[in-house]
Amino acid sequence: MYVMAKDSAVCAKRQAVNQLKAILVTAGPELRDELRSLSRRRLELACLQLAEGDDAVDPVARATRFTVRVLAERVEHLGAQARVLEQRMAEVIATHFPRLLEAIGVGPHSAAVLLTVLGDNRERMRGEASFAALCGVSPVEYSSGSRQHRRLNRGGHRQANAALHRIVLARLRWDPRTQAYYERRVAEGKTRREIIRSLKRYVAREIYRLIDASRSTPGDLRAVRRMS
Known part of the structure; x- marks a missing residue:
C-alpha cells in the first residue's frame, strides 16, 4: 500500500512539474526572464511566492x-x-528485516518493492536462483559455437528488476568493491551493459540471503507485503 501510494504521488508530482515548466515556456517575457535561470528547487520556491497582481494587470499574466x-x-x-x-x-522494514536496509544502495522504496514481490510469490521460491529469475536477472544463454554469450532477460517482474538496477547504480557510484569489480570486468573486455547485468544477479543473491536470514517467523514477510 505504501509503495502504491508513493508511486502515485511521485507520478503526480512529475506531471505537475512538467505542466509548470510548459506554462513557463509560453509565459510572458517578464515572468519567463525572472524564472528561467533558476534550478528546479529554487524555481518551485520562487513560484510559491508569486503574487497575482491587482485587477489592472493583464488577465492572461494574472x-x-x-x-x-x-x-x-x-x-x-x-x-x-x-x-x-x-x-x-x-519503519516497517526496519522492524521486520533490519539487515536489508544496512546493505549498500538499498533504500526503503527498493527494499519494499523486492519484499512485496517475494511475499507475493512465496510458493514459487525454491531459493535465490528462483528469486533472480522472478526479478528477470537470471542469465539467458545465446552462445554459438565457441562464442559464449548471455543476453538481457526481458521476463520477470519489471519493478523488481528496476529496483535491482537502482541498487547497482548506487553501488557503482559509492561502493569501492563494486567499482573494483567494474574496472576488472572492463579490462576483460566486457561492456557496461554486460557488467550491470552480472551485478544485478549478484545483488539479487545478496538480497535474497539477507531477507532469508532476517525473517524469524513466516508471518514477517506477509506482514510487510500487506503494508508495503
Missing part, C-alpha cells in the same frame, strides 16, 4: 501567475507526501 503558484503548491505537497510514505516504509 492567470499564469496564479496557475504557476497552484502547481508549485501541488509539487510541494506531493513531495511531502512521498517523503512521509518512504519513512513509513523504512
Whole structure:
C-alpha cells in the first residue's frame, strides 16, 4: 500500500512539474526572464511566492501567475507526501528485516518493492536462483559455437528488476568493491551493459540471503507485503 501510494504521488508530482515548466515556456517575457535561470528547487520556491497582481494587470499574466503558484503548491505537497510514505516504509522494514536496509544502495522504496514481490510469490521460491529469475536477472544463454554469450532477460517482474538496477547504480557510484569489480570486468573486455547485468544477479543473491536470514517467523514477510 505504501509503495502504491508513493508511486502515485511521485507520478503526480512529475506531471505537475512538467505542466509548470510548459506554462513557463509560453509565459510572458517578464515572468519567463525572472524564472528561467533558476534550478528546479529554487524555481518551485520562487513560484510559491508569486503574487497575482491587482485587477489592472493583464488577465492572461494574472492567470499564469496564479496557475504557476497552484502547481508549485501541488509539487510541494506531493513531495511531502512521498517523503512521509518512504519513512513509513523504512519503519516497517526496519522492524521486520533490519539487515536489508544496512546493505549498500538499498533504500526503503527498493527494499519494499523486492519484499512485496517475494511475499507475493512465496510458493514459487525454491531459493535465490528462483528469486533472480522472478526479478528477470537470471542469465539467458545465446552462445554459438565457441562464442559464449548471455543476453538481457526481458521476463520477470519489471519493478523488481528496476529496483535491482537502482541498487547497482548506487553501488557503482559509492561502493569501492563494486567499482573494483567494474574496472576488472572492463579490462576483460566486457561492456557496461554486460557488467550491470552480472551485478544485478549478484545483488539479487545478496538480497535474497539477507531477507532469508532476517525473517524469524513466516508471518514477517506477509506482514510487510500487506503494508508495503
